[in-house]
Amino acid sequence: MQIVIEKNLAYNTLALSEIAHALNAEGIKFDVIWDEGRRVCLDVSRADIVHTASRLGLARRCFAVLKIGTLEEVLGFADSIRVDGTFCVRAEHNPELEKTLGAKINGIVSLENPGVLFFVFSHGSNFYFCKKLWEIDNRAYFLREVKNRPFFMPVSIHPKIARAMVNLAEVRAGDCVLDPFCGTGGILIEAGLVGANVIGNDIRKDIIAGARKNLLAYGVQKFELTCGDVGVLSQKLKCVDAIITDPPYGRSATTMGESCDTLLQRAFKVFSELLSTNKHLVIVLPGQPVEQISNFQLIEVHQVYVHKSLTRYICLYRKE
Ligand SMILES: C[S@@+](CC[C@H](N)C(=O)[O-])C[C@H]1O[C@@H](n2cnc3c(N)ncnc32)[C@H](O)[C@@H]1O
Structure with missing residues (x-):
């Protein structure tokens, strides 16, 4: 399973190292797929990652990657999603894309307090369609x-x-x-x-x-x-x-x-x-x-x- 973690950029080397050692502590094997700016993408050996993410002090949010692909592929993927309850889509620097994806997903939109937060950003030539798993308190x-x-x-x-x-x-x-x-x-x-x-x-x-x-x-x-x-x-x-x-x-x-x-x-x-x-x-x-x-x-x-x-x-x- 691939995850994306947003690091606290003020402590970049420490933040990345913290993630690696927290995963070791919890017995989760991982490979770093890429590490760029405030985000790091990891392939992790276990899906139940929330407990480990919630240990982190220098991370901001953790996402499960649901789909990586072209814009068309991500839009097609959104068509297949059904949410029981409320959801919201956030697309980095792209409010139009938020609306387009929001209209495709089957469920109730709540911008204030969504049960599920989807997040989309581009990396290289791909779009990453993610679901938020954890956010720092x-x-x-x-x-x-x-x-x-x-x-x-x-x-x-x-x-x-x-x-x-x-x-x-x-x-x-x-x-x-x-x-x-x-x-x-x-x-x-x-x-x-x-x-x-x-x-x-x-x-x-x-x-x-x-x-x-x-x-x-x-x-x-x-x-x-x-x-x-x-x-x-x-x-x-x-x-x-x-x-x-x-x-x-x-x-x-x-x-x-x-x-x-x-x-x-x-x-x-x-x-x-x-x-x-x-x-x-x-x-x-x-x-x-x-x-x-x-x-x-x-x-x-x-x-x-x-x-x-x-x-x-x-x-x-x-x-x-
Ligand atoms: C930088 S402070 C520790 C701050 C701590 N991390 C905190 O969260 O408050 C260092 C502490 O070492 C204690 N200390 C100084 N000399 C010591 C010694 N010889 N043996 C044990 N403690 C000592 C001081 O009283 C001081 O409280």
């Missing part, structure tokens, strides 16, 4: 933005980026995910919402109390929080399936006086003790990452605008 992400959380600190990355990081780590429902520098819990919330059991740690007691409030406010129930220095975590915890984290850089988020390099060196030693082999570490770093740190191999790096006036590197490492 921007309101839900907005409500999880740091300023809207019960506990607020201006150091948290955007929930859509946090969600993409969870997907890069190929987290599955039931996995145990650790954020050793959890702050307000932004990453833990996104991991919890995809069904992971989450563990958060922070050096500050007041922040851990705030993270608890936030996790509860967004309905994450399977969580454990610990307070202390990252260096002692391997004495407190068992092995985890993924580590996803945004460590402090010594600007708005404190390193408690320690240099960032020393803190990261200590942290990587602990990550190595806690992460199972072949599992993923996704970490936001302040500069270009190194290829290999202890037994972590760099797989991907995405340069993104994360905090106000700050560009960061989202790095995917695999534990060897």
Whole structure:
């Protein structure tokens, strides 16, 4: 089955990578047919794709491709469609085509609140006639933005980026995910919402109390929080399936006086003790990452605008 996903172009490489890793996490095989502008067309091994699409933070909509062909072929195909209930046709930059197709499809047109949304666009010499399967819930992400959380600190990355990081780590429902520098819990919330059991740690007691409030406010129930220095975590915890984290850089988020390099060196030693082999570490770093740190191999790096006036590197490492 072919699907088309609209990506958030502001994060193009990360958005495409997120899709690939989310499909891996859900055990769906795929081939990229084409990737152009904000759209990527994929051949996927399973039709029940909505659950996987709904994990994505940096995608906008997902469509099933019903017909690819010339305009005549697409018009002919529309003649054969019968919709039980309401529908609407949207054709990119082409209101006339919307009307023509709408008149051919058998069903009740509703422009306001259609039960089925058909979408037509051209790619190369072909027209793609698609049916919308999923659209991102921007309101839900907005409500999880740091300023809207019960506990607020201006150091948290955007929930859509946090969600993409969870997907890069190929987290599955039931996995145990650790954020050793959890702050307000932004990453833990996104991991919890995809069904992971989450563990958060922070050096500050007041922040851990705030993270608890936030996790509860967004309905994450399977969580454990610990307070202390990252260096002692391997004495407190068992092995985890993924580590996803945004460590402090010594600007708005404190390193408690320690240099960032020393803190990261200590942290990587602990990550190595806690992460199972072949599992993923996704970490936001302040500069270009190194290829290999202890037994972590760099797989991907995405340069993104994360905090106000700050560009960061989202790095995917695999534990060897
Ligand atoms: C960039 S913030 C994390 C933001 C987080 N992702 C969120 O959603 O709010 C980094 C956090 O690391 C914590 N931290 C600093 N030094 C630490 C250490 N040695 N061990 C554990 N946590 C530490 C800080 O208190 C801060 O909350």
